[in-house]
Amino acid sequence: MGIAVPPDLVGFAESAGLSAVPYGAETQAWMAAYLTFTTSLFGRFWRIRDQLQAGREIQEVTNRTWTQMSTTLTSLADGADLVLAGQTYQEIAANVAEHHGLPLVTLHHVPMRPNGQVVAILPAPASRVAVRAFDWLIWRLSKKLEDTQRGALGLPKTTGPSPRRIAEQGALELQAYDQVAFPGLAAEWAAWRHQRPFVGALTMELATRADEEAAAWISAGTPPIFFGFGSMPVKSPADTVEMISRACAELGERALIGAGWSDFDDVAHADHVKIVGAVNYASIFPLCRAIVHHGGSGTSAASLRAGVPTLVLSVDGNQMIWGAQLKRRLKVGTHRRLSRTTRETLVADLRQILSPEYAIRARELAGRMTKPADSVTAAADLVENFARVRRFV
Numbered sequence: 001m002g003i004a005v006p007p008d009l010v011g012f013a014e015s016a017g018l019s020a021v022p023y024g025a026e027t028q029a030w031m032a033a034y035l036t037f038t039t040s041l042f043g044r045f046w047r048i049r050d051q052l053q054a055g056r057e058i059q060e061v062t063n064r065t066w067t068q069m070s071t072t073l074t075s076l077a078d079g080a081d082l083v084l085a086g087q088t089y090q091e092i093a094a095n096v097a098e099h100h101g102l103p104l105v106t107l108h109h110v111p112m113r114p115n116g117q118v119v120a121i122l123p124a125p126a127s128r129v130a131v132r133a134f135d136w137l138i139w140r141l142s143k144k145l146e147d148t149q150r151g152a153l154g155l156p157k158t159t160g161p162s163p164r165r166i167a168e169q170g171a172l173e174l175q176a177y178d179q180v181a182f183p184g185l186a187a188e189w190a191a192w193r194h195q196r197p198f199v200g201a202l203t204m205e206l207a208t209r210a211d212e213e214a215a216a217w218i219s220a221g222t223p224p225i226f227f228g229f230g231s232m233p234v235k236s237p238a239d240t241v242e243m244i245s246r247a248c249a250e251l252g253e254r255a256l257i258g259a260g261w262s263d264f265d266d267v268a269h270a271d272h273v274k275i276v277g278a279v280n281y282a283s284i285f286p287l288c289r290a291i292v293h294h295g296g297s298g299t300s301a302a303s304l305r306a307g308v309p310t311l312v313l314s315v316d317g318n319q320m321i322w323g324a325q326l327k328r329r330l331k332v333g334t335h336r337r338l339s340r341t342t343r344e345t346l347v348a349d350l351r352q353i354l355s356p357e358y359a360i361r362a363r364e365l366a367g368r369m370t371k372p373a374d375s376v377t378a379a380a381d382l383v384e385n386f387a388r389v390r391r392f393v
Helices: 007-015 027-043 048-077 090-100 124-152 162-168 211-219 237-251 281-287 297-306 317-329 343-353 356-366 372-389
Strands: 002-005 019-022 083-085 104-108 172-175 225-228 255-258 273-276 290-293 310-314 333-337
Touching (some): 002 007, 002 048, 007 027, 019 048, 048 124, 083 090, 090 104, 090 124, 090 162, 211 255, 237 255, 237 273, 290 297, 297 317, 310 317, 310 343, 317 333, 333 343
Parallel strands (some): 083 104, 225 290, 255 273, 310 333
């Protein structure tokens, strides 16, 4: 079994026992371009010039890596039983699978096939139109590259967005999130239930060196509020810590800050604040009173499974989807753009989600979430069956 990952994640993949090869751009380079693109798309969609500039930036990264990704994956898939790809650059994987005549599995961490649930601020018909428009935009941005790839693989040029072609190709589209997180989606996709099964979020739940230290600090006082921004860059760690510290002091709460990919090493902080590195969310989140995070799919799943109220401070479009979902449909938290967050808004948002009704709803929803081990087992069984018989269960 081989896996293709960004160059800076090869070591991580190998630590899990997989044979890994470099694939595409470094994570940070791609995420910086993607962040600019989705922030513009979701935050300033009426400013066409901004859209075009953001599209060009992500296209520059894509232009540099598309051919390498295609070549790498074509070689890696030769003789394989199946091609499994995530949402990002799914077109490349779909073309390689078609070239080799292999079954294709795509892994979705948020609903990204046309549906009326994913854009919570829009009526269902408008949500479907928005997703189709997004698919069309991505296709137009990548059409030249994709057609070049397909030509090299002996395939005809594209005539429409890849999501439609992937569905028509008969791919298994694993929905790696809980259906309870998007009420009504399972019913809307009833005709696709075998092709788009919900398996729940996939996580390794790895222990970290900071877990024991964090748990000990938590047990020494009242349950804290956890703050973490994952892979999202924090412009000023010092200002961020000061804002969190002052907001929690005003509320009489303690704060546990997970540094994520940002550098908090030399940031001074008060006694009611603790800064740690990466922690195991599965073990730490249930010990906290509330969770504040960027709204990534994995972190959102962890906070929902923990049964703890959540404040999402989003940066990109995917995170805005989760933030809106937690706020508007699930009512287990609230949401605000990180760029619009101040000490005053942070105090107000925390005071809101710390009210008892949010904790009650969060605990009730957690009881309906898929257990991590069950998610992994379900996903593995579906993939193995699909590789063997190429039929949906």
